[in-house]
Amino acid sequence: MxxxxxxxxxxxxxxxIPYQSARRIGGSGRLWLNANELEHPMFFADHQSALHRYxxxxxxxxxxxxxxxxxxxxxxxxxxxxxxxxxxxxxxxxxxxxxxxxxxxxxxxxxxxxxxxxxxxxxxxxxxxxxxxxxxxxxxxxxxxxxxxxxxxxxxxxxxxxxxxxxxxxxxxxxxxxxxxxxxxxxxxxxxxxxxxxxxxxxxxxxxxxxxxxxxxxxxxxxxxxxxxxxxxxxxxxxxxxxxxxxxxxxxxxxxTAEGLAQVAANTQSLIRTRDAFIERLSTIDWIDTIYPSSTNFVLIRTQPGIELFEYLVKHGIVTRNQSHEPSLKHCVRITIGSEKSMQEVSEIICNFSDALTPSNKNRDITHEQNA
CATH class of the missing domain: 3.40.640.10 (Type I PLP-dependent aspartate aminotransferase-like (Major domain))
Structure with a gap:
């Protein structure tokens, strides 16, 4: 069946029929003269491995x-x-x-x-x-x-x-x-x-x-x-x-290797702690409509209409991902989780943006967005 x-x-x-490269065909022998390679390597930098074989x-x-x-x-x-x-x-x-x-x-x-x-x-x-x-x-x-x-x-x-x-x-x-x-x-x-x-x-x-x-x-x-x-x-x-x-x-x-995997696991857990702390710091900001649960090394944030968070962060040298081109992700910004120090800086900048937005600013921006 x-x-x-x-x-x-x-x-x-x-x-x-898959391309039959020399390595795919394989074989055993003393002199390898089947792949049109140089038989002896040339070196163009210090501490370089031999690179003449496929x-x-x-x-x-x-x-x-x-x-x-x-x-x-x-x-x-x-x-x-x-x-x-x-x-x-x-x-x-x-x-x-x-x-x-x-x-x-x-x-x-x-x-x-x-x-x-x-x-x-x-x-x-x-x-x-x-x-x-x-x-x-x-x-x-x-x-x-x-x-x-x-x-x-x-x-x-x-x-x-x-x-x-x-x-x-x-x-x-x-x-x-x-x-x-x-x-x-x-x-x-x-x-x-x-x-x-x-x-x-x-x-x-x-x-x-x-x-x-x-x-x-x-x-x-x-x-x-x-x-x-x-x-x-x-x-x-x-x-x-x-x-x-x-x-x-x-x-x-x-x-x-076991050592490498242990390093990955430890770093992943550190990123998760940093991510969760970042989410917690932003959770009380009233113009953030939703902080979506994350099982990744990034966080998706939806702001209220008229809040230009992506542009504000760019002005402060922080490049995030504007997701508003997606119909279901209007007013959404995706923020990758970096080091604890970096995320502390980002959260402070976002909180400063919050302080700069008076209630009248918010209402004016939201009204402008709805009338656009």
Whole structure:
């Protein structure tokens, strides 16, 4: 019986023979003269490793280390950040001009961007107000027309976890016709809520991870796809040769040691304490309409109409993320959690802004906004 992945994969992907790089073909020998590399390295800087050989065609050591970190035996591929993971999945399982994906807005913009860049249709299922919870019925209905459903948990830019029981409900009702991709870029801030363990039960589940957030390795560009064998056999066909330089791989392997993981866990807990203290300091400001619960290293704040918080912070040298372009995020600003010192400064500046806003200022600004 054909797997779901086999049903979804276009014929062009099924027929595709992966590029047979020298490292993929492999072999053993004394002289390596198969990849048109220089046989001996040249060095252009002090303390530089030899760079004349191509890296592993798939970084197996990294994948194995990450499997151990996730406590899973499911196939795992290291890719160049979560963005490449999204692109690979769309290219593998969607035909341009024919197929669709479903996303739950507001959410990470790369799902829509990758689909549209490949002429793949996007079906939008808005998250439910006021808490941005998952509309299971809407997602399941959209999935009947979509090869892939993207769920971001914890969600960016809203910051909240999607309830695991809701994710399971979607998996249950889509397992015959759609892949469900759960993007766990921020999962280290709620590690117990990961759904990686559900892949054993639901082979239509794919999990995306990254080292760009809690691991602090954004410049290294390392992400992961974790999926059942039936899914991974098609994704692996599209992974480009030599996807990660050895210099990056070495850093990742150090990060995934017991010492590295302990450092990540300690720093994550420190960020959570700083985040919660920042939220508490802002919680009494009357012109802040909502501070949304966060399971990430950022906080989404909705102000009352007419309060130009984003512009005010920019004037004070603080660059945040204005989310007002999203219909459901009017008057919202997303603030990344930095060091305790930085967040203390930001909270003081915001409180100073509060002091500068007299009741008449507020009313005038709000009236102007409503009449605009």
């Amino acid at each position: 054909a797997s779901l992945a086999e049903k979804l994969a276009p014929e062009s992907i099924k027929k595709l 890296p592993d065609f798939l970084p197996h050591d990294i994948a194995a280390a990450y499997q151990a970190y996730c406590d899973t035996t499911q196939p795992t591929i290291a890719v160049r950040g979560a963005d490449e993971a999204i692109d690979l999945l769309v290219r593998t399982f969607c035909q341009p001009g024919v197929d669709s994906i479903a996303i739950c807005t507001p959410t990470y913009a790369m799902y829509e961007f990758c689909a549209e860049s490949l002429s793949v249709n996007v079906i939008k299922c808005p998250l439910l107000a006021p808490d941005f919870s998952l509309d299971v019925d809407s997602v399941v209905a959209a999935a009947r027309q979509a090869n892939i459903v993207f769920l971001c948990s914890p969600n960016n830019p809203t910051g909240q976890l999607l309830k695991k029981e809701n994710i399971v409900s979607v998996l249950e009702q889509t397992q015959d016709h759609s892949l469900v991709v759960v993007d766990e870029a921020y999962i280290e801030f709620e590690l117990a809520e990961s759904v990686v363990d559900l892949i054993d039960q639901y082979p239509n589940l794919v999990v995306i991870r990254t080292l760009s957030k809690a691991f602090g390795l954004a410049a290294v560009r390392c992400g992961f796809i974790i999926a059942a064998t039936s899914v991974m056999e098609y994704v692996a066909k599209l992974v480009p040769p030599y996807p990660m330089p050895d210099s990056s791989a070495e850093i990742v392997l150090k990060a995934l």
